[in-house]
Amino acid sequence: MQQLEGFIVSEKEDYVCLLRKSLYGLKQSPRQWYKRFDSFVASHDFKRSSLDSCVYFKKNSNGSFVYLFLYVDDMLIAAKDKGEIRKVKAQLSEEFEMKDLRPAKKILGMEILRDRKASKLYLSQKGYIQKVLCRFNMQSAKPVSTPLAAHFRLSSALSPQSDDEIEYMSHVPYSSAVGSLKYAMVCSLPDLSYAVSVVSRYMANPGKEHWKAVQWILRYLRGTTDVCLQFGRTKDGVIGYVDADFAGDLDRRRSLTGYVFTIGGCAISWKATLQTTVALSTTEAEYMAITEACKEAIWLKGLFSELNEDLQISTVFCDSQSAIFLTKDQMFHERTKHIDVRYHFVRDIIARGDIVVSKISTHENPADMMTKSLPITKFEHCLDLVGVHC
Missing domain, CATH: 3.30.420.10 (Ribonuclease H-like superfamily/Ribonuclease H)
Structure with a gap:
């Protein structure tokens, strides 16, 4: 790490600092945090899944299970007994500074809605989608009924050919829009899979027709902000x-x-x-x-x-x-x-x-x-x- 401004050692300006402890914001910080968290939960009898390194589980003496799901510093805890959940929270609070948000309502841009009478759980990204539409000025666009219409025949031949087209596309936030759509698709919108797969192929050199296809997908989202995944027993x-x-x-x-x-x-x-x-x-x-x-x-x-x-x-x-x-x-x-x-x-x-x-x-x-x-x-x-x- 480069010497900090105001703490530079004279005649050793080209020296660097040796880090004895990882600092927040550095590239290795997430890895160091994960190693510390992993060792802590392992000491409390949690086992890490061999198929997903962010999933932990523990079997209690009565045969019930406690599940812990980690994404960087966001966490979900699931168990049939609320007492077990409180116990895990208390153990984590002793070791880490953490904020208890009570029953999960939102995580990573996904909203968790419950209908306990019908034993249904819904996963929605309504808030995230509305933010994406506002970001790309599509909040008032006319909705369409499918993610990608059949008349879009996209290929690399539609990439910019003239200087005017290249100049025009240099100001279009194509990569940002496709990235935002990808996150929505991965989390809760399988209906976007094909459309996002198609427009993702032209990230390196998109043309006007490719951008129209992205706008079409955003128009589809405009009319389907309330769409969600429905889970039940x-x-x-x-x-x-x-x-x-x-x-x-x-x-x-x-x-x-x-x-x-x-x-x-x-x-x-x-x-x-x-x-x-x-x-x-x-x-x-x-x-x-x-x-x-x-x-x-x-x-x-x-x-x-x-x-x-x-x-x-x-x-x-x-x-x-x-x-x-x-x-x-x-x-x-x-x-x-x-x-x-x-x-x-x-x-x-x-x-x-x-x-x-x-x-x-x-x-x-x-x-x-x-x-x-x-x-x-x-x-x-x-x-x-x-x-x-x-």
Whole structure:
């Protein structure tokens, strides 16, 4: 660390200070804080999850569990017994200076709403979305019904070609807007996955048409600020839905993978991303998408098992019968030998019975909205299937 102004040692101006203790605001501070917190909770019999290093849990003598979820210096504590929660709070207060905000109402920009009579819990980002709309002057924009209309055919060919366009786009907050949309999508809005995936590809050199697409997404948010995820009591296990859009990328002709996992009919994990290699057929694109979805299913299954929730075999639904047959076919023949070896591990997973891949009608597959622009009727049906409600 450079010598502080007013404390520079004469004739040793080029010397630096050796830090004996991490200071707030330095790059290593979060790591030092995490190490200290980790050692403290470990000394109080909490175990860190091997699948998510920010999740801690402790089993009490009566068989109940206490869960502690950490994000930098924001924390959630969950347990069936409020007395256990108070006990953990008291232990933390002895070691750290902390503020008790009572029952969780808001964390990381997400609002937690409860309907105890109906045993429902809602996750909303209404406040955050309103701030984003104000930041980009879209609070009075005319709402639209879908995140991205079908007439947007975005590609790198639409990037600025003239000096005037380059000058115009240099004053457009494209990266900031896409970053804000990404955070909203990751936290509670799976319906934005496809649209955000598309506009994120042009962060390096966006054009006017790309910016219009971002504004369209903001207009969609303008009309859906009250949309939230709805959770309720359930005995259902994790169910996954996966889909692929063959050669959907107009620049490199790569396909798009989209999946969403639900528990009790409400989305808990979702993703829309370009595949790393070019698929030569729709079947191959769906096959590679199934592999990515099964990797997520294995992680979710392991996480729930650690948290004392014994899940049955996870089911992943796909609307491509040919891709499902390919996952069960151990023949290494002409049609599949060029596919990257890492995608074939799904066959072993299915053969062991860890994951079941089943057929579902395209009309009942909510992952369809993760890979393409849909008509409003189909789009709203997909939202209903994954527990996204107003």
